[in-house]
Amino acid sequence: YSVFQRTPTAEDTVPAAVEGGQTKIERKETRYIGEHDDKRLWIARGPSMDGMEICLVVYPDSEPWFIGCSGPNGVTVSGTDHDEYHLVPDGATPPEDATVISENVYVIG
Numbered sequence: 001y002s003v004f005q006r007t008p009t010a011e012d013t014v015p016a017a018v019e020g021g022q023t024k025i026e027r028k029e030t031r032y033i034g035e036h037d038d039k040r041l042w043i044a045r046g047p048s049m050d051g052m053e054i055c056l057v058v059y060p061d062s063e064p065w066f067i068g069c070s071g072p073n074g075v076t077v078s079g080t081d082h083d084e085y086h087l088v089p090d091g092a093t094p095p096e097d098a099t100v101i102s103e104n105v106y107v108i109g
Contacts, residue, residue, distance in 0.1 A: 001043060001054060001089060001090060001104060002090050002103075003031045003033060003043055003102070003103070003104060004029065004031060004043075004045070006031070008028070008030075008031065009032075011032045012030050012031050012032050012042070013027075013030065014027075014030050014042050014044070014057055014059065015040075015059055015065070017059075017065060018057060018059060018065050018067075024046050024047055024053075024055070024067075024069055025044035025045065025046060025047070025055050025057065025067070025069075026044065026045045026046070026047055029044060029045035030042045030043070030044040030045075030057070031043050031044075033101060033102040033104065033105050034101045034102050034105065035101075036083070036085075036099065036101055036107050037081070037083070038060060038061060038062070039058050039059060039060040039079075040058075040059045040060075041056065041057065041058055041059070041085070041101060041102075041105055042056070042057040042059070043055070043056060043057075043087065043104060043105070044056075044057055044067075046069045052071055052072045053069055053070070053071065053072075054069065054070065054071070054072060054074065054075065054087065055067055055068065055069035055070075055075070055087075056068050056069075056075055056077055056085055056087040056105065058077065058079060058085055060079070060081075063079065063080055063081075064079075064080075066079045068085075068087075072089060073088075073089060073092075074086065074087045074088040074089055074092065074104075075087050078109075081109070082109055083107050083108065083109030084107065084108045084109055085101075085105065085106075085107050086098060086105065086106045086107070086108070087104055087105055088104055088105075088106070089104070090103060090104065094106045095108055
């Protein structure tokens with residue numbers, strides 16, 4: 001996930017509601033990657049010691065936020081809107097019929 005090679009900015013910090021929640025992300029290892037339908041999205045590293053856990057944080061302003069974490073091959077998460085958010089590694093084949101959010105994140109729905 002080459003997004004972690006860039007220097008973090010203030011925009012890369014997840015909202016306070018997520019920071020105060022019971023999340024399993026490394027606070028200094030989050031990167032903002034875009035929006036879809038008024039939902040802001042971040043890629044984050046999980047707390048595993050090997051650094052191989054990767055997470056996707058989805059933060060809608062009017063609904064509860066949600067997060068999904070998995071190994072280095074990515075993860076698929078969905079919220080109450082039934083959209084599916086796919087986090088894939090650099091160079092991976094994107095899901096069919098998906099909308100591009102970033103090089104690593106796609107949405108179906």
